Amino acid sequence: MLFGRRKKNPIRINNKDVAEWRYTTCGYCSVGCSIEVGLDRSGEPVTTRGVADADVNRGKLCIKGLTEAEIFKAVGRGTEPLVRRDRFAVWQPSPWDEALDFVGNEIQRIQAEHGRDSVAVISTGQLMTEEFYTLGKLVRGVIGTNNYDGNTTLCMASAVSGYKRSFGSDGPPGCYDDFEHTDCVLALGSNLPEQHPIIYWRLKEALEKRRFPVVVVDPRVTMFAQFADIHLPITPGTDLVLLNSLAHVIIDEGLHDRAYIDAHTEGFDALETLLAEYEPTRAAPICGIDEDTIRTVARLYGGADAAMSLWTMGINQSTHGSDGVCAINNLNLLTANIGKPGGTSLSITGQCNAMGTREWSSCSGLPGYRQLENESHRREVADFWNVDADFFPAKRGLFQTDIFPAIETGQIKGLWIIATNPMTSMPNSPRIRKTLEKLELCVVQDSFVDVETTQFAHAYLPGAVWAEKEGCFTNTERRVNLTRQVREPIGDSKPDHWIFTELAKRWPGAERLDWPKTTAGIFDEMKVLSKGPGRNLDISGMTHDSIEQNRGIQWPMREGDTSGSPRLYADGHFAFPSGRAKLLALPYVENNERPSGEFPFWLNSGRVVEHFHTRTKTGKVGNCNKFSPTPYMEMNADAADELGIGQMDYVRLVSRRGDAVVLVQRTQRVPYDMVFIPFHFHECVNRLTLGLLDPHSRQPAFKQCAVRVEPVSQDDAARFNHERRAF
Ligand SMILES: Nc1nc2c(c(=O)[nH]1)N[C@H]1C(S)=C(S)[C@@H](COP(=O)(O)OP(=O)(O)OC[C@H]3O[C@@H](n4cnc5c(=O)[nH]c(N)nc54)[C@H](O)[C@@H]3O)O[C@H]1N2
Ligand SMILES: Nc1nc2c(c(=O)[nH]1)N[C@H]1C(S)=C(S)[C@@H](COP(=O)(O)OP(=O)(O)OC[C@H]3O[C@@H](n4cnc5c(=O)[nH]c(N)nc54)[C@H](O)[C@@H]3O)O[C@H]1N2
Numbered sequence: 001m002l003f004g005r006r007k008k009n010p011i012r013i014n015n016k017d018v019a020e021w022r023y024t025t026c027g028y029c030s031v032g033c034s035i036e037v038g039l040d041r042s043g044e045p046v047t048t049r050g051v052a053d054a055d056v057n058r059g060k061l062c063i064k065g066l067t068e069a070e071i072f073k074a075v076g077r078g079t080e081p082l083v084r085r086d087r088f089a090v091w092q093p094s095p096w097d098e099a100l101d102f103v104g105n106e107i108q109r110i111q112a113e114h115g116r117d118s119v120a121v122i123s124t125g126q127l128m129t130e131e132f133y134t135l136g137k138l139v140r141g142v143i144g145t146n147n148y149d150g151n152t153t154l155c156m157a158s159a160v161s162g163y164k165r166s167f168g169s170d171g172p173p174g175c176y177d178d179f180e181h182t183d184c185v186l187a188l189g190s191n192l193p194e195q196h197p198i199i200y201w202r203l204k205e206a207l208e209k210r211r212f213p214v215v216v217v218d219p220r221v222t223m224f225a226q227f228a229d230i231h232l233p234i235t236p237g238t239d240l241v242l243l244n245s246l247a248h249v250i251i252d253e254g255l256h257d258r259a260y261i262d263a264h265t266e267g268f269d270a271l272e273t274l275l276a277e278y279e280p281t282r283a284a285p286i287c288g289i290d291e292d293t294i295r296t297v298a299r300l301y302g303g304a305d306a307a308m309s310l311w312t313m314g315i316n317q318s319t320h321g322s323d324g325v326c327a328i329n330n331l332n333l334l335t336a337n338i339g340k341p342g343g344t345s346l347s348i349t350g351q352c353n354a355m356g357t358r359e360w361s362s363c364s365g366l367p368g369y370r371q372l373e374n375e376s377h378r379r380e381v382a383d384f385w386n387v388d389a390d391f392f393p394a395k396r397g398l399f400q401t402d403i404f405p406a407i408e409t410g411q412i413k414g415l416w417i418i419a420t421n422p423m424t425s426m427p428n429s430p431r432i433r434k435t436l437e438k439l440e441l442c443v444v445q446d447s448f449v450d451v452e453t454t455q456f457a458h459a460y461l462p463g464a465v466w467a468e469k470e471g472c473f474t475n476t477e478r479r480v481n482l483t484r485q486v487r488e489p490i491g492d493s494k495p496d497h498w499i500f501t502e503l504a505k506r507w508p509g510a511e512r513l514d515w516p517k518t519t520a521g522i523f524d525e526m527k528v529l530s531k532g533p534g535r536n537l538d539i540s541g542m543t544h545d546s547i548e549q550n551r552g553i554q555w556p557m558r559e560g561d562t563s564g565s566p567r568l569y570a571d572g573h574f575a576f577p578s579g580r581a582k583l584l585a586l587p588y589v590e591n592n593e594r595p596s597g598e599f600p601f602w603l604n605s606g607r608v609v610e611h612f613h614t615r616t617k618t619g620k621v622g623n624c625n626k627f628s629p630t631p632y633m634e635m636n637a638d639a640a641d642e643l644g645i646g647q648m649d650y651v652r653l654v655s656r657r658g659d660a661v662v663l664v665q666r667t668q669r670v671p672y673d674m675v676f677i678p679f680h681f682h683e684c685v686n687r688l689t690l691g692l693l694d695p696h697s698r699q700p701a702f703k704q705c706a707v708r709v710e711p712v713s714q715d716d717a718a719r720f721n722h723e724r725r726a727f
């Protein structure tokens with residue numbers, strides 16, 4: 001052992017020779033860590049470090065942030081616009097003017113032939129807020145299609161919908177500081193240590209100072225579940241039943257706060273009537289958690305002075321996603337745990353700017369949480385932008401998950417895809433492939449040219465990535481943070497806001513609207529629109545400079561305020577006209593595809609810490625890829641034994657949609673009747689998923705469908721993967 005070590009080269013950390021550090025915010029997840037990028041003497045980014053005096057991360061970063069300097073020059077970056085007349089033709093590099101003429105003309109041609117809504121736009125949670133605002137202005141104010149949505153429908157739609165139904169407005173009411181004050185954490189469908197490592201670290205830090213129970217609800221024994229005091233391995237898709245039962249016990253045992261309920265909510269009686277059906281003895285066989293444990297958790301939560309709920313995709317990505325969020329909110333309202341230190345219902349968001357798009361992109365409405373359905377909102381924005389209010393639709397259009405079926409039926413002919421990769425991230429990819437093939441026009445605007453969706457495109461527009469541009473992201477705790485530009489966009493790629501502004505010029509009359517040249521200028525415009533009586537989403541007290549100085553500021557921060565606001569609804573006043581929150585009676589309806597007969601396993605999917613989504617970035621970063629190089633599947637070892645499947649064997653998975661070949665990791669992390677696959681790899685889990693939609697949010701139930709597992713030979717596996725992945 002010793003000998004071996006002596007022979008090895010000692011670990012050496014190269015001197016990166018940093019000449020200057022520049023302030024940015026991490027461009028991966030929604031934690032919103034402040035990062036400094038180190039530039040060498042020639043101005044090239046060579047490394048990153050956490051910002052010590054930033055409240056969010058206090059000097060820490062996870063593996064993705066630590067290696068983020070590598071993404072600027074990663075393999076596959078798009079360096080020039082490309083155009084081709086049809087999908088089978090050879091790509092022609094094209095100057096920006098010609099590429100934008102092509103895109104502008106084609107969109108207008110299709111709209112003239114088939115109507116304004118025959119072109120759809122699908123956006124993302126990964127641009128800067130100022131870019132979202134500019135895109136919204138272009139789509140709503142100039143192009144005028146109502147079929148405009150984003151990948152947040154795959155991600156945060158249930159949380160948005162649930163917040164709106166319970167509180168009257170979107171916006172997570174709590175913050176990370178709540179860990180310092182809470183007496184109980186209930187986490188549902190969230191694997192915090194891997195997916196939000198620095199939020200998890202904040203929780204751990206609080207736990208080191210003061211003990212309080214942490215309860216994790218997840219069908220898998222995730223890393224978070226391993227660290228929890230109580231793990232509830234729930235039957236997939238039944239969180240609503242568990243939550244209703246917890247509320248039942250809380251009311252039954254008098255642990256609710258009657259004074260708060262009377263003063264600040266409505267709907268208690270109807271909720272109480274429904275909850276009578278959710279006695280733990282009746283809930284237990286459905287949700288798979290025994291009645292004693294349900295009672296114990298209800299007493300812990302209801303008895304705590306301050307209790308917080310947090311959740312992520314295990315709740316949102318379900319056929320009861322929106323109801324699940326409302327049921328969580330019910331629990332918090334019943335126990336008066338909203339807006340107080342340590343008492344909150346906190347949706348942990350996903351992408352670096354999942355919040356920014358909700359706030360400002362106009363995807364499902366108009367900027368600043370304004371609604372298309374509200375006439376005065378339409379008029380306000382129309383006047384501000386100098387467009388005709390009648391140009392805006394009076395109702396939101398299709399969600400992303402409804403846009404694809406509308407392409408199938410021929411209702412939509414053109415699609416502009418911005419910073420999202422549906423070929424890999426949408427459920428049922430065999431169907432998505434056929435759908436994309438039908439398009440008359442497909443435009444892909446991405447920082448990477450090698451994204452799978454580009455194979456269907458007629459035009460590719462290279463967007464600058466992360467700190468090649470300047471602008472804001474809003475994190476999970478409503479903190480607006482700033483990324484400064486640290487280098488020029490690679491090749492001839494351009495910041496997305498530049499692309500939007502230049503494309504707008506292809507429409508006659510677009511010059512009536514203002515198109516500020518810098519993101520600071522765009523931010524100033526947004527500030528004006530954010531002001532107004534009763535507006536929570538008010539950023540008028542911030543500037544790019546003050547955001548950097550404070551290492552991020554939480555909205556609302558009104559003009560004249562000296563600081564941001566850590567919590568919403570502290571005064572018990574909610575965003576409905578009555579000022580009261582809604583307690584909602586939410587019956588559970590069994591409607592998933594469940595394992596049975598030919599397809600005996602639940603298929604669950606999610607993420608690993610090293611990779612981000614479809615790996616356009618992390619797939620090219622040495623250390624991320626080294627630690628997680630191949631698609632794999634967690635399979636229960638006892639179930640594997642019965643099928644004669646060994647560790648690291650390849651298997652073929654089959655669902656009613658398609659098949660996929662993966663490597664097996666035998667583990668007790670998943671129950672006997674479940675397999676789990678990280679969704680990061682192309683032509684893998686989403687070949688199998690069904691993605692039934694939540695009726696309120698239209699978010700797909702990515703985490704629940706049924707598959708069977710078949711052993712295959714190594715040769716067959718290699719051939720299969722070669723055929724599927726080569727295009
Ligand atoms: N490293 C890394 N971090 C990321 C991302 C990434 O790709 N990589 N992506 C970011 C984004 S956009 C998002 S949305 C978040 C996602 O963050 P998370 O939601 O924490 O991540 P997932 O792994 O998708 O799912 C979480 C858990 O839900 C569980 N689950 C499945 N079905 C159910 C169920 O029926 N009930 C319950 N209670 N749980 C269930 C799964 O077993 C899984 O462990 O992560 C963000 N952070
Ligand atoms: N089975 C299964 N499927 C899932 C999920 C799951 O848990 N299971 N999770 C779902 C969730 S929560 C999400 S959020 C989606 C994510 O799905 P996608 O949005 O498809 O995933 P990404 O790989 O993040 O795609 C973002 C793209 O934006 C590009 N990009 C990044 N920054 C910029 C920029 O500044 N400008 C431009 N123009 N491009 C940029 C990247 O190169 C990348 O190609 O996947 C969903 N799909």
Ligand code: SF4
Pocket residue numbers: 026027028029030031032033057060061062063064065066196197198199
């Ligand atoms: S926790 Fe999220 S924001 Fe922080 S460094 Fe990691 S990926 Fe970036």
Ligand SMILES: [Mo]
Pocket residue numbers: 154155156350351
């Ligand atoms: Mo997400």
